[in-house]
Amino acid sequence: MTFRSRREVLASLSLAAASLPLLGFTSSDAKTVDKNLKTILPPRLKPNDTVGLICPAGAAFSKEKVQITVESLEALGLKVKLGKHVFDRFGYLAGTDQARAEDVNAMFADKSVQGILAIHGGWGCARLLPLLDYKTIQHNPKVLIGYSDITSLLLAITAKTGLVTFHGPVGSATWNKFSVDSFKQVLFDGAPALFENPKDVGDNLALTRDRITTITPGTAKGKLVGGNLTVLTSIIGSEYLPNWKDAILFLEDTNENVYKVDRMLTQLKLAGVLHQVSGVVFGKCSDCEPGNNSYGSLTLEEVLEQHLQPLKVPVYSGAMIGHITHKFTIPVGAEAEINATNGTIQLLNGVVV
Numbered sequence: 243m244t245f246r247s248r249r250e251v252l253a254s255l256s257l258a259a260a261s262l263p264l265l266g267f268t269s270s271d272a273k274t275v276d277k278n279l280k281t282i283l284p285p286r287l288k289p290n291d292t293v294g295l296i297c298p299a300g301a302a303f304s305k306e307k308v309q310i311t312v313e314s315l316e317a318l319g320l321k322v323k324l325g326k327h328v329f330d331r332f333g334y335l336a337g338t339d340q341a342r343a344e345d346v347n348a349m350f351a352d353k354s355v356q357g358i359l360a361i362h363g364g365w366g367c368a369r370l371l372p373l374l375d376y377k378t379i380q381h382n383p384k385v386l387i388g389y390s391d392i393t394s395l396l397l398a399i400t401a402k403t404g405l406v407t408f409h410g411p412v413g414s415a416t417w418n419k420f421s422v423d424s425f426k427q428v429l430f431d432g433a434p435a436l437f438e439n440p441k442d443v444g445d446n447l448a449l450t451r452d453r454i455t456t457i458t459p460g461t462a463k464g465k466l467v468g469g470n471l472t473v474l475t476s477i478i479g480s481e482y483l484p485n486w487k488d489a490i491l492f493l494e495d496t497n498e499n500v501y502k503v504d505r506m507l508t509q510l511k512l513a514g515v516l517h518q519v520s521g522v523v524f525g526k527c528s529d530c531e532p533g534n535n536s537y538g539s540l541t542l543e544e545v546l547e548q549h550l551q552p553l554k555v556p557v558y559s560g561a562m563i564g565h566i567t568h569k570f571t572i573p574v575g576a577e578a579e580i581n582a583t584n585g586t587i588q589l590l591n592g593v594v595v
Contacts, residue, residue: 279404281575284357284383286594287429289319291356294349295413296325297336299391300364305329311361311413318422323355335366342366343373346395350379357429361413363390368473370395371482376402385429385594388412389494390565393469398482400467400575406593409469409492409563410571420568428571432592437570439562439585452568453560454585457547460556462521463579463590466572468492471527475506478513486518490580490587492572494525494564500532500542507549516549521556521580523587525563556582 287293293315295308302308308329312322325345330337349358371394380403386396387408396407408429411421420440427435439452467489468474474493477483495503510516524546532539540548543559550557558580562570573593580587 282380282383282403282405283593283595284385284405286432287320287357287385290321292321292323292354293357293359294323294325294352294355295328295359295361296342296345296349297328297330297361298342298346298370298395299336299360299366300334300362301331301336302329302361303331307414308361311359314413314417315359317417318426320357323349323352325349328361334364335369336364339366339369339373343370346370347375347378350375350382350384353382355384357385357387359413360388360392360395363388363392363412363470365391367391367394368477368482371398371477371480374398374402379403379405387429387571389569390470390496391473393473394477394482396469396574397467397474397477397484401482401484404575406573406575408571408573411569415569416567418568420562421571424569424571428573428589429594432594434589434591436589437561437572437587439560440568452562455543455559456582456585457522457524457550457557457559458553458555459583461579461581461583462490462556463577464488464490464520466490466492466576466578466587467574468523469494469574471495471503471506472498475509478509478515484575486515488520489518490521490523490578491515491519492523492525492561492563492587494527495530496526496528496565498527498530500530500539500545503527503530503542504540504545504549507545511549516553519553519555521582522550522553522558523561523563523580524550524557524559525561526566528565556580558582558585560585561587 327337327341327345332338383405387410443449467484468491471493576593577590
């Protein structure tokens, strides 16, 4: 996740839980996700298409960053439409829950908008999930893209509607060649992309950056589901998660102590998630090392091995997924095959129409 400490996030979660009855949602309203939902592919993006910019989580404190987002998308040949509440602020949130949900619903209902991009993450998307108009979203499929806190939007919309969503750059991300190439290959070209880490050794004798680590070799097929580990685990037990059976789980995070990653993977295990999946791709966990004051800590590598090797399914780590400058655009809800030996994800079909 980005922008907020975990302590702030946990406090926010408590506030959100306390406010749920005010939103007209109680635990008795929870419904089982329809496991037979038909997969819906959004229309591909084309030059001159309009992309709607929204702030469904943290506030846009910098107008300059929003302008950089606009200019980056225009450089891709796209037009931009700002959400009505993009510059709203309610504490650390980009406006009230109702205002932020209104922007999401309005962008899906707007026939002039072909894609929707979150400007950044932060915290707050999970608070919107009971307020989204899933029927309108299902009847107006379009590209929705973001990462970090946007994970809860991506997972909920895929779970509730069958629409393939995209874990990829937010507007305030670095729009470098690597990220743009992946973005365009998936969303413009519609090709069954192969996601493979760069292999440029530079002046070194061996690859030193963006290496993959095979935890359990082999290949596996399934629907890609996942995103930010902290956000995903925060909505475990809700009705807003897709079917895990035979899925390929992909995960990423940032600025987490190793013991917290351990705790969250334990939660996925105890919730019955890990033992259902057909394979796992752990992307980047940036700034997740034990640190100077962690004497005797397990390493991140050890924690991943302890939780994921016993699953006896293909697993690898190090994929270009996460809070990093060079990132893949990964479709949530699309069929793929992973090769944990080679460290690749191959889409089995195009994911836009």
